[in-house]
Amino acid sequence: MARSAKPSRKPKRRAQFDPILLAVLSSRFESIIREMTNTVMKASRSSVIKNARDMSCGILTYDHRLVSVEEALPIHVNALELTTKPITELFDDIKEGDAFLNNSPFYGVTHHADLTLSVPVFFEGTPLFWTLSRSHHADIGAPEPSTYLPFAASIYQEGVHFPCVRIQENFKDKQDLLRIGFQKIRVSNIWHGDYRAQVGACRIGERRLKELVARYGVATIRDFIEAWMDYGERRAIAAIKRLPAGTYVYEVRHDPVAGVADEGVPIKAKVTVDPKKGLVTVDVRDNQDCVPGGLNLSEACAVASCRIGVYYNLEASVPHNEGSSSRIVPLLRDGCVVGRPKHPTGTSCATSNVNERLANAVQCAFSEMGEPYGMAEGGGNFSAALGVISGVDRRRAEHVEYITQLMLALSGGPANHGHDGWLTYECSVGNGIMVTDSVEVDEATYPVLVEERRICEDSMGFGQWNGAPAVRGFYRSLTGDMTLYVCGDGGTFPAKGVLGGAAGASCGTWRRARTGTVERLADFFSGTIADGEAVGYRSCAGGGYGSPRRRDPERVAEDVNRKWLSVAAARDVFGVSVRLNSNGVDYEVDAEATSSLRAAAGG
Structure with missing residues (x-):
């Protein structure tokens, strides 16, 4: 039996690494995650996972640093370190063949519907990585047949919570824990099929990582990880240095919800850009306390949305790993609707609703810099x-x-x-x-x-x-x-x-x-x-x-031809006059009439 695993000390980052090998190995990690993702999509049984793709996979180092996520839902993967950290805090006997199931927002998960499976990856007795699969399950046993419960003030109204439990040992399911799901969750055969798809994905990722380490050696893979983190950090710093320095504030408001937030939920994001330090700070502490319903964010959602809004305003090719995320600093408050909720506060809608508004507030704050930002x-x-x-x-x-x-x-x-x-x-x-x-x-x-x-x-x-x-x-x-x-x-x-x-x-x-x-x-x-x-x-x-009034008239005519825009709106809103062209079907810009319309409106 493998020895008990403890997080290893973070190695000193290497200053030099073959850039070609860096590209090769980063692509290899992405391809492993892609294979994990395809496994979940093809093997799952519920449409929300296999068809709509409400699922994500990722790889972290054993000391909880995000390596890669490939194509994944931003809210699922931008705070994955919060999901695996509780495992090493709660268990001192982690070994090969284990798998851990977690859907508790108080143990680092987004919300209770996002069942998350984490598998430790060992090589020759040494723990190196975590493979992770997160899927939104259609039901999790709440009193009502839904996982979105805006009126649920506490987790006691949300259904089954697996607070970071060991669901597999020696590569085998623990049947006593699975019986909880079979007993409590509606259409449990579908739930079990979706769970098994996640197991398959994590085990495939585990095998592929072992093959990768066997081919290149532990030392090379460790050096790659540090170089990859350095690269992500350098790219993020370079992107931030191109932004105007300053503090920018933007406010949004979630719709009213009777009995939970009668006036809606105002949300403010204060974004401070420090190009000299290559750092962006997102302060969301100046927001109201948790509401008596399921609209509150989990810590994982709050952290992720602060990072998401910033990433949207950086160059798209910046790697999303621990290196780049270290240049984005979320400031949260305990007991805040967009902060860290206290058990047993309800968070069933944490991945949507207020969460989406928070990400909007952060991404829109950059528009306060003026064009072309935000x-x-x-x-x-x-x-x-x-x-x-x-x-x-x-x-x-x-x-x-x-x-x-x-x-x-x-x-x-x-x-x-x-x-x-x-x-x-x-x-x-x-x-x-x-x-x-x-x-x-x-x-x-x-x-x-x-x-x-x-x-x-x-x-x-x-x-x-x-x-x-x-x-x-x-x-x-x-x-x-x-x-x-x-x-x-x-x-x-x-x-x-x-x-x-x-x-x-x-x-x-x-x-x-x-x-x-x-x-x-x-x-x-x-x-x-x-x-x-x-x-x-x-x-x-x-x-x-x-x-x-500054929109290209040809783009306006294109919208009219797609039936997205009426002829009247083209004229009244955009100041663009269109007429039928010679085929009698499509519209074209009437340049002279458009010039007159825009001149009359000062556009």
């Missing part, structure tokens, strides 16, 4: 397009319970200097990694019919650079009543534009009765959609950047 606010989650649905599938002889989170329309992305927002943004802490559901796959897997999914005309945040438009549609159950849970932030306070850009359209959820009448539902809704009724949704649009 970006607008991105659309928030989530209307019924991302609703959690459950019920009974009666399409076959054997009736089957189901529960899943849909991803029918992701919210619109923010504009920044030189770029429009993009449709598949999802939110500020997902940033394009999530995947929009395939209508055909959803309809084949669950008893729902998607009647409509289309772009909302004139919904984007207008600007010199537009935020992405909203998406709307309807869906309904095919086999009786359906339960729906929605936490639609963005219905009251939509994503704002910056530097003269306009706000994007708000989100919304509707119920269409059997008679055809349509009523708007509360943005935070839980209830039954009866047989024959349908759910309508509109996702949030992204905010614009810069004055709309």
